Amino acid sequence: xxxxxxxxxxxxxxxxxxxxxxxxxxxxxxxxxxxxxxxxxxxxxxxxxxxxxxxxxxxxxxxxxxxxxxxxxxxxxxxxxxxxxxxxxxxxxxxxxxxxxxxxxxxxxxxxxxxxxxxxxxxxxxxxxxxxxxxxxxxxxxxxxxxxxxxxxxxxxxxxxxxxxxxxxxxxxxxxxxxxxxxxxxxxxxxxxxxxxxxxxxxxxxxxxxxxxxxxxxxxxxxxxxxxxxxxxxxxxxxxxxxxxxxxxxxxxxxxxxxxxxxxxxxxxxxxxxxxxxxxxxxxxxxxxxxxxxxxxxxxxxxxxxxxxxxxxxxxxx
Amino acid sequence: xxxxxxxxxxxxxxxxxxxxxxxxxxxxxxxxxxxxxxxxxxxxxxxxxxxxxxxxxxxxxxxxxxxxxxxxxxxxxxxxxxxxxxxxxxxxxxxxxxxxxxxxxxxxxxxxxxxxxxxxxxxxxxxxxxxxxxxxxxxxxxxxxxxxxxxxxxxxxxxxxxxxxxxxxxxx
Numbered sequence: 481x482x483x484x485x486x487x488x489x490x491x492x493x494x495x496x497x498x499x500x501x502x503x504x505x506x507x508x509x510x511x512x513x514x515x516x517x518x519x520x521x522x523x524x525x526x527x528x529x530x531x532x533x534x535x536x537x538x539x540x541x542x543x544x545x546x547x548x549x550x551x552x553x554x555x556x557x558x559x560x561x562x563x564x565x566x567x568x569x570x571x572x573x574x575x576x577x578x579x580x581x582x583x584x585x586x587x588x589x590x591x592x593x594x595x596x597x598x599x600x601x602x603x604x605x606x607x608x609x610x611x612x613x614x615x616x617x618x619x620x621x622x623x624x625x626x627x628x629x630x631x632x633x634x635x636x637x638x639x640x641x642x643x644x645x646x647x648x649x650x651x652x653x654x655x656x657x658x659x660x661x662x663x664x665x666x667x668x669x670x671x672x673x674x675x676x677x678x679x680x681x682x683x684x685x686x687x688x689x690x691x692x693x694x695x696x697x698x699x700x701x702x703x704x705x706x707x708x709x710x711x712x713x714x715x716x717x718x719x720x721x722x723x724x725x726x727x728x729x730x731x732x733x734x735x736x737x738x739x740x741x742x743x744x745x746x747x748x749x750x751x752x753x754x755x756x757x758x759x760x761x762x763x764x765x766x767x768x769x770x771x772x773x774x775x776x777x778x779x780x781x782x783x784x785x786x787x788x789x790x791x792x793x794x795x796x797x798x
Numbered sequence: 799x800x801x802x803x804x805x806x807x808x809x810x811x812x813x814x815x816x817x818x819x820x821x822x823x824x825x826x827x828x829x830x831x832x833x834x835x836x837x838x839x840x841x842x843x844x845x846x847x848x849x850x851x852x853x854x855x856x857x858x859x860x861x862x863x864x865x866x867x868x869x870x871x872x873x874x875x876x877x878x879x880x881x882x883x884x885x886x887x888x889x890x891x892x893x894x895x896x897x898x899x900x901x902x903x904x905x906x907x908x909x910x911x912x913x914x915x916x917x918x919x920x921x922x923x924x925x926x927x928x929x930x931x932x933x934x935x936x937x938x939x940x941x942x943x944x945x946x947x948x949x950x951x952x953x954x955x956x957x958x959x960x961x962x963x964x965x966x967x968x969x970x
Contacts, residue, residue, distance in 0.1 A: 481820045483800075483818075483819075483820065484819060484820070485800065485819070486802060486819040486863070486865050488865075488866075488868070506863075506866075508862075509861060509862055509863065509866065510843055510858070510861045510862075513822070513861050513862070513863065514842050514843060514861060517841065517842065526819075526863075528866055530866065553916070553921065556921075556922065557919075557920070557921040557922060562922065562929040562930060563929075563930060566929055569922065569929055570924070570929075573922060573923055573924040573926075574924050576947075577846065577946055577947025577948075578856065578909070578912070578913060578916065578923075578944055578945075578946075578947050579843075579846060579849055579856050579857050579858045579909065579912075579947045580843060580858065580861075580947065582855045582856060582857050582912075583857050583858070583861070583862065707943075708924065708942075708943055708946035709946040709947060
């Protein structure tokens, strides 16, 4: 690990100043320290943002304000989240291990970096780690990689479960500068895969805002290589309102398939007022996957995603 | 090298050290405080052998910096036995043969301690059927899911589950 200076910030303003001057924020540290050990990340200054008083969960405009430093385990176990935002609780509980969830924070989870194995391997070219170096995943082992939202420069996926649930719940992210919809904090790779978010230097996430939950059944379904403690190959967060065999409204967000928690509202519109059956699911999948690109190793994600969507819709209808 | 001053409580004792900020909590325990019960398996948060309790909660000591724990209370496996008497979890691991080589065992036991506290507090897991429930039956499936962050390459899992289930039932 490269040497760094360490500062424990005591208020949000001081943390933002330190961040603006090149400091790297550290919350739970479960991802950042892992990457620092491998020298994938080499920050010169770490700013500890665990003591800013941003660790509360409170009612907000009929929904919730979740502090940036709230631990994943506390958020999953929170009474209101368990009652009204079950998809979020389920998504959190399906991620990582109990030890990691006890450390990992809300903001850190949103901004965690890809688990692409070429990004982790400093002996391999990676445009995200070393802009212009090339991408070893495109023609390499790309079983875990993106089929949506990738580019000719990077096909890494965003690994979060939590963010997928937050996307389907129309969460907004509050920073020291603004409040923005959750999808707007992420940047697609394009020609600059090293730029993963739209946050300015020193802009610190202070909370995530959840509106009141949409009506309908909330489901999180995660498909992976092990029953526990593994990243998603494909995951789906859904809120589906069905009555009389007909879909009144349905929202889907996906993990494991794209560089950010993925959602396609135009495709969702095809579900509205349609019968809750496999044919409807196929129509939705066709639209969702219209621009998807496989790279060989991850071609199976097309059918896996279709089957996952059908399973979720079937579960919602029963 | 810039050293950082650090004061924290480890197994009830106030410890003060000057450490390189890069020092993980695990390295502080093992290399600076000679508490070698906590093990370094993967050093990347994947195996759970380094699990300790910080302010009563289980975490991976390898994925956190010592300097981030100024003022915290750390409990390691060395604090479990009292006056030569094994802690009920330790005794149950022996009784049920919950290990072969024993390398993962300190992490398993610290993790089980944290897990039982989480369960008693009503925290749900991925396999909890009803999220509204806070009195959750600690089935073998629940124990396996809640302990999935601790790997055992000898695969003593069935006996680890039995040991933990026995302690949970007895309420130790």
